[in-house]
Amino acid sequence: MRNCATLGLAVLVLSMPTRLAESSPTSSLPTITANDNRTPAGQLKNGVLELCLELREGVWYPEAESGGHRNVYAFAEEGRPLQSSGPLIRVPQGTEIHASIRNTLPIAAKVYGLHQHPGDPNDAVRVAPGESHDVQFTAGAAGTYIYWAATSDHSLDTRDEGETMLSGAFIVDPPGAKADDRIFVLGLWTKGGIGEGEEIPSINGKSWPYDERVTYTTGETIHWRVINPTASEHAMHLHGFYFNVDAVGDGERYERYANDQRRTVVTEKIDEGHVFDMTWTPDRAGNWLFHCHMVVHMSPSESLHPPAKEPATYSPDHDHGATMGGLVIGVTVLPKANREPAPIAPNATRKLQLVISENPSKIPLYNLEVKDLAAPTPTAPAPGANLPPSLLGPPIVLVRGQTTDIEVKNQTTQPTSIHWHGIELESYYDGVAGWAGTSQRTSPVVAPGGSFIARMTPPRAGTFIYHTHWHDMSQLLNGLYGPLIVLEPGQKYDPEHDRTFLFSIGKYAPFGYLLLINGHPQPDPVTLQVGTRYRLRLINITDNVVDMRVRLTSNDAPLQWKVVAKDGAALPQAQLKNSTAEMWLTVGETYDVEYQAASPIVANLEAWEIRFPSLVAIPLKFVASK
DSSP states (O other): OOOOTTOOOOOOEEEOSOOOBSSOOSSOOOBOEEOOSOSOOSEEETTEEEEEEEEEEEEEOSSOTTSOBEEEEEEEETTSOOEESOOOEEEETTOEEEEEEEEOSSSOEEEESOSOBSOOTTOEEEEOTTOEEEEEEEOBSSEEEEEEEESSSOOGGGOOGGGTTOEEEEEEEOTTOOOOEEEEEEEEEEESSTTTSEEEEEETTBOBTSSOEEEEETTOOEEEEEEEOSSSOEEEEESSSOEEEEEEEOSSOEEEOOGGGOEEESEEEEOTTEEEEEEEOOOSOEEEEEEEOOGGGSSOOTTTSOOOSSOOOOOTTSOGGGGOOBSEEEEEEEOOTTOOOOOOOOOOSEEEEEEEEEOTTSSSSEEEEEEETTOSSOOOOOTTTTSSOOSOOOOEEEETTOOEEEEEEEOSSSOBOEEEETOOOOGGGSOOTTTSBOSSSBOOOBOTTOEEEEEEOOSSOEEEEEEEOSSOHHHHTTTOEEEEEEEOTTOOOOTTTEEEEEEEEEEETTTEEEEEETTBSSOOOEEEETTOOEEEEEEEOOSSOTTEEEEEEETTEEOEEEEEEETTEEOOGGGOOEEESEEEEOTTOEEEEEEOOSSOEEEEEEEEOTTSSOEEEEEEEEEOOO
């Protein structure tokens, strides 16, 4: 048996199925500390890592240490504090790993992932109560991996409530590589099942606004590793900037993309038990966010903050940045020292208004109107504008390179803020009240009866979204969103060749919540022309439908289309190809696809989610020109 008395290790959290404690723990259990995943566990010497893990019980505080807590199981380096997420295992490729796992718990545990990668995902070390187990292996291929444990015979994505945070990062670096990245391990404590019971999201062991804030400088190249050992998919969205997805993995296998195959995105779906590596470079100072776009995972946990019996009263002095919670990272970008001031933007050549009003007790609850203050004629109507009222705002159409002021006028009885999803703009206008901007000038709430002017000069043409960033689910479920389309200079918004299909959620009696296309649960057919190449702009701005499946079929068989853009960024030539007309479209994502019918057909654009009780489809009737 390995002697671990002089070795110290980091921590791996295992939640127990306990109830929320409203006061300080009455036991003498140690406190679990947040793990920023910067310090590797164990002792590395002469190409050998000596690692001693010990399973113990502790108290986890996802927010403040004076707040709610859970008594959970955790891994610790012997003689060191418990941590969440688990202890960081980080070694150069070719390292020999000698690890010992001691189980002080009253229940047996199985530990997965402590083997050479890639390996057998079912390979597990079983450690009985009061026993220790040694493992020895070579680190394997360079990459980002996961190790995890369970006290029952479940897979990583079906673990019980007490097991859902028992996980950690396992990084193997290429020879001579510099560890200049940050590692973010997503956590999701659950009780009662994903989406059905209590959930407490966290990143590196803490929930916003109690988690770590990161600070960078403009022009700095930033590398992150995002690891999802939870039992839920997530849609990770970066405000204000694009990032490149450099590599992906499933916890056992890891693939680094060739340069011409890297995705340029603002939102990336990460499946259960998966990882991705990303690179980005900020060119604008200010406060930004990186978060899961599922509303339930970026709102304060109801397990820690039960819903109030009375509706909250709006207060202009409240810290509205704290109305977020869960899987949110605050990013501050500082200007370079001695940097020349940015040129003063010219007077806006275009002025728009987004007017938000209420329609109480009717669908939609929120009515949106876009006004071009300089145009003699109204802007282009929303898709389906001639149909009955729908849960869809009109499109806002901008031009690449043209400075535009959009005045958000709030004529409702509730505060709000509007985020310009995917648009590269100054932080102050990003639409996160109480956080966006700087400490000297923070983006305000758009109070009832108030207004706010957002200025933007879009640097690229593409398909984007405007939507509420106020953390009140009812706003997103009642139509406070719409397409945001940026055209090339001189290009006209032409519905004859350009069609937008926005997927959202709305409540329709007696069915409850349904998937919608362009604001309707049963949209009317659309007539299109054979031989015309259409750009179909696909947008998912649901609340939590993270794994929506979208396809274009005829006679139940998928057709062929060409994906030409993602999240508003045109795909490089090496990625352009015809493919089966079926894709995952996660919340906060947009895709542009091209389709041309060669003969008269009826095609169905369909969307569904396996855990959602409805499928929505819109018939596309392709007819020959007269």
